[in-house]
Every structure is written in C-alpha cells, then in structure tokens.
Amino acid sequence: MPPFPALYQINTRVVLNELAQTLGRPATLDDLTDAMLDGLASLGFDWIWFLGVWQTGPAGRAVARALTDWQREYLRVLPDLTDDDICGSPFAVEAYATSSDFGGDAALARLRQRLRKRGLALMLDFVPNHTAIDHPWVALHPEYYIAATDDDIAREPYNYIRLRSRSGPRVFAYGRDPYFAGWPDTLQLNYRSHALRQAMIDELQSIAARCDGVRCDMAMLLLPEVIERTWGDKSLPSDGTLAIDAPFWPEAIAKVRSVAPDFTCMAEVYWDLEWTLQQQGFDFTYDKRLYDRLQAQDASGVRGHFHADPEFQRRLARFLENHDEPRGALAFSPEVYKAAAVVTYFVPGLRFFHEGQFDGRRTRVPMQVCRRPVEAVDGELQQFYDRLLRAVRQPAFREGAWGLVGCRAAWDGNPTWERFIAGLWTGADNELELVAINYGPTRGQCYVGGLPRELWGRRCLLRDRLSPAQYEREGTDLCHRGLYLDLPPWGFHVFEIEVR
Secondary structure, eight states: OOSSOEEEEEEHHHHHHHHHHHHTSOOOGGGSOHHHHHHHHHTTOSEEEEETOEEEOHHHHHHHHHOHHHHHHHHHHOTTOOGGGBOOOTTSEEEEEEOGGGTHHHHHHHHHHHHHHTTOEEEEEEOOSEEETTOHHHHHOGGGBOBOOHHHHHHOTTTEEEEEETTEEEEEEOBOOTTSOOBTTEEEBOTTOHHHHHHHHHHHHHHHTTOSEEEETTGGGGSHHHHHHHHGGGGSOTTSOOOOOSOSHHHHHHHHHHHOTTOEEEEOOOTTOHHHHHHTTOSEEEOHHHHHHHHTTOHHHHHHHTTSOHHHHHTEEEESOOTTSOOHHHHSOHHHHHHHHHHHHTSSSEEEEETTTTTTOOOOOOTTBSOOOOOOOOHHHHHHHHHHHHHHTSHHHHHSEEEEOOEEESSTTOGGGGGEEEEEEEOTTOOEEEEEEEOSSSOEEEEEOOOOGGGTTSEEEEEETTSSOEEEEEHHHHHHTOEEEEEOTTOEEEEEEEEO
C-alpha cells in the first residue's frame, strides 16, 4: 500500500439493485463483474469500500417505512417510491454477517479474493456506537446498552423505547450523538461496560478475518469525554460492575492487530477530534475541516490547514463527497468544484472518492433506500476526473515528499496572490510536480517560490497534466524570482517539471 492510497466507496445495495434490474433476478456479490473490478484497478484505486454489506433486520425496515419525515426525503429523491425501495439503514446492523440477500459470507470471501487478484484491498463498515433495535443482544444482553427509566421515556419519547429482554420489559436509549435526537432504528451501546467492550472487540476481530480494513462510523462517539457529555450517569453499567473510563480504541485496535497486523482502521470523525483518534491508533481520519473550508471558498483557511504537522496530514482522508455529504456536483459550482478537487486530491493523505462522483451525479441517496434515480452523465466532468486520476497515479503523488510552497505578490498593490495555494512534490527519482490553484472568484497573479536549487542554470519544461498547456522557463529565474502565474478565477495547474 503506498503512503498516499486511493479509496473508492460503493453503496453496495444500490449497485446490486441496479445490477438486478439488468439481470432480471436478485443480484449477489458474485454478480459484480470482472470488468467492473478491472476498471477500478485500472483507475489506480487501492481500497474499495463496500458500504452496507452487513445483515439488517425487519425492525429497521419497519422504522424506515413508518417515519413521515424520512419518507418525505425518500419521495424527494424517488417520486415513484415503493415499499420495496425502502430497505432500512445499513448502520442499523442486526449481525456482522454478510447479508443473505448478497450471498452471505461465502460470496464476500470470493469477492475479497477477486479484489486481491487485482491488487485491491477490501474495506467494510464497523458501526461501534449502536446496534439495530432487533439485534439479539437486546433480548440476551440488555446490560450491554445504556440503561434508562420510565421517566426518561415519558420526558423524551423521541430518545427512548421500551422493549422486551430476558429480564422483562426495559427502557433502552436510541443511539445518538450529543447534538441531535436519537436514531429510532438503533439502540445505544454502553462503552463503560467491560462486557460490552469485550463483545465489540470480538466483533471487530471477526470482521478483520473477512476484510482488510474498516471504516468506523462516528468513531469519536466512543471517546470517554463524549460519552460523559452525552450520557452522564446513564452510562454507569446497569449490572453493577465497575465502570470503565479508559478509551476503547487503543485497546480494541491493538487486540485486532495482534491477530491481523496489517489491518487498517479509518475513522469517521468530526469536532476537531481527528488528531485524538490518530493518537489512539487510527490509520486515517476524515478531513471534514478541509471540505468545509473549500466549500466556504476560504483560501487562506485552506492554506493554513496545510501548515499542520506532516504526519497528521498524511493520515487524513481527503474527500469532496461521501454518502453523508451533498454530491460534489451540487454542493459546488462547476468551476469551483474542479479547483476544489485539485486542492483535495493533490495533497498528502488518503484520497477518498465516491461512486457516481466521476459522472457528476447530483442526488444524494438516503441510506434507508436501495434505489436511486437515473441521471445524465456529465461528460465534461467525467473527462476532468479521467485526467485527474491519471495524474494522481504518478509515483511522485503516491509515494513522494510534499511541501507547501510560498506565493508572493506579482506587483505592489496586487492582493490576489493571497488566494493562491501551491505545493511541490518530489519523487524518489527526483521527479518534480508543482500544483498551484487560484482559489478565488477573480483573476489572480503571483510568483510561486520555494523551487529547488537544482534548477539553477538549467532549462525547465513545465507540462500541465490537466490541460495541453506547457511552458519553457529558465531554472535560474525560477529559483531567483519564482514562477510567475496568471490564472483565471478558480484556475489551476498541475505541472510536471522536466529539467533539461
């Protein structure tokens, strides 16, 4: 695996549903074609994340079909919605077993082998914060969950539910984070319980036997300080055992890697807790901060973001969309979107792409449905991504050294240089790649400095990997004054620098 790998996220249920329409029968993981897998390998991906392969239950589907607010969202996306389209959230997991609808664990094992033959690693979901409301533990191990009272359910019926367990009727808390009401198709696990922690480590180890890595849903919700803020005394174990206040992730990740040393963990994380989770053992953490700054068109904030510790940056997962965010083609105007993509995918970190992103899909599909509308392909965006993916496959971008380089005013009184973001990549064989973006709404000019002294006295050919543009420049001038750039609004270059 290169230091800066590329990941492709697939909504498994939607893709298999579309494949079933073509086949005229239900589709399983075995029906994913070799041509599809070959295509993903040829695009330079290292990881394929198949979202939503685990078994979900009838209770989750019933909740998803019953809630009026949720149905309004489904109908916005699918005006011809039917009950068969509503399959329930893949994050309301009933069991960490591959869905029987997808061919079960045997089909997953065959898919993993097919991916491995193509040099692709398999990533799956781990949903640590909660289970489905019909998970077997509800009946067998109610002590694994946050305990609640009749007063709680009377005061906040949207956050609690009464269910039957082996000890009789009991009030359970819905899974939630501290800022929103509960998710009514899930129940909150209690990480201050030693028994629950061991059970979840066992689950994670069982997952590690079937894939190469996991994306951990809402991973920061398991931090002790977040548990305390969300649940307080309710998180005291209901069986009277001593509460555990140590972080869960260092123990869990260490135990998983004791049996699967190369297992990779990626955290969905927000609230500026990325560094905390990296320190607790995660290989990669979401970089939502960069996404937000790009969407806000905050060039200085983006540039400041890249001054962070290099090791921290190496372990950030950079994205422009995923199943939780609006589609990039909708969230950004076309010219801003391309500039944001160049910023996102030509810096260190894991490069995270979403199925449908390259075609310009604009509809974010609710997680509770398994069908999406037909959308026209954006041919221009498709061609842009084809060029971008070819470029980021170059060894310097996957394995090289990167550094932010300085920009300065092209002339006195011209402030447009402040919107430029530029970085230099150096490959193992001294390949040089310069990436520069005018991340602003007006034309801008600057001098890009920080180019290596090895260019002194040499002729340099700068070839743009994303356009036909190329320029010859004197290396001495590049080292002395810098590279002069005059770019349109949201303009960019990804220059291969050939030294002659």
